[in-house]
Amino acid sequence: MTDGPSLVVDSRKLKRQPGASLKVDAVVPVTEGMGDEVMRVPPGDLPVSILLESVLDGILATGELEVSAEGACVRCLNPVSEELPISFRQFFTYPGAESQEEADDADTVEMTSEDLDLSSAFHDAVVLALPLSPTCQPDCPGLCPDCGVLLAEAPGHRHEQQDPRWSDLAKWRDSGQSPEGD
Ligand SMILES: [Zn+2]
Ligand SMILES: [Zn+2]
Structure with a gap:
């Protein structure tokens, strides 16, 4: 469990048949904001579209969202806000499955429940997308x-x-x- 926002997707409606897919729209309540004082996503509800895909030995989950991050220019401290497109993937392998076709760019975890926990993949993707040194203009x-x-x-x-x-x-x-x- 993470302390941050929770994103759990029910996969019961996804056919366990390679090639089958299911779109899920989720809303992640962000209660404390994410990031730090330099750049953060303010508290609010974040809509996330998730695509679940059945593959031979598991389920591939892909999430996409856009966040409005706000912070302060590291050079002049003027307010900065930025729209950031974010995407993340997590591969859930069926218990005991020898993963043959591990998705290259997805974190792989064993599926322990029909409810797929994407919380940490979501959290990491959002925090990594925040600029470390935001500036109000490129040549501030x-x-x-x-x-x-x-x-x-x-x-x-x-x-x-x-x-x-x-x-x-x-x-x-x-x-x-x-x-x-x-
Ligand atoms: Zn001066
Ligand atoms: Zn500035």
């Missing part, structure tokens, strides 16, 4: 390292003079005195 110039002004809104912004405190320190240094003045 970020913030001025000196004063924190938003550089995108301040064309040509720069600082002509050094901070006066530093020139005072330089004077002390040049005179050989301690700034503490004992």
Whole structure:
């Protein structure tokens, strides 16, 4: 069991006959949001379309959904939102079946129930799809390292003079005195 959102699909209506398939529309309630403060999927109900396919030694489940992720630009902290198409696959082998035709790109687990648990495949796919370093625009110039002004809104912004405190320190240094003045 995972603590995250739960996605379990009933496979009883799928014919156990290679080639048979069944479409299932599911809704995954996301109560706590997924991801982190950089980029996350906010709480809400996520519709997922799932395709179950009977193969010789098991059931292949493919899920597809689209999420709206939101977060903050890593350079300027402006809000960022992105629509992310997500898909995932999980292969459930019949108990005891020697898997002959393992799906290359699907995680394989033994089928322990007619209710197929896609929770972790769903969770991993969503979290992996979230960008690690989202930016509000590809060439976001970020913030001025000196004063924190938003550089995108301040064309040509720069600082002509050094901070006066530093020139005072330089004077002390040049005179050989301690700034503490004992
Ligand atoms: Zn930005
Ligand atoms: Zn500045």
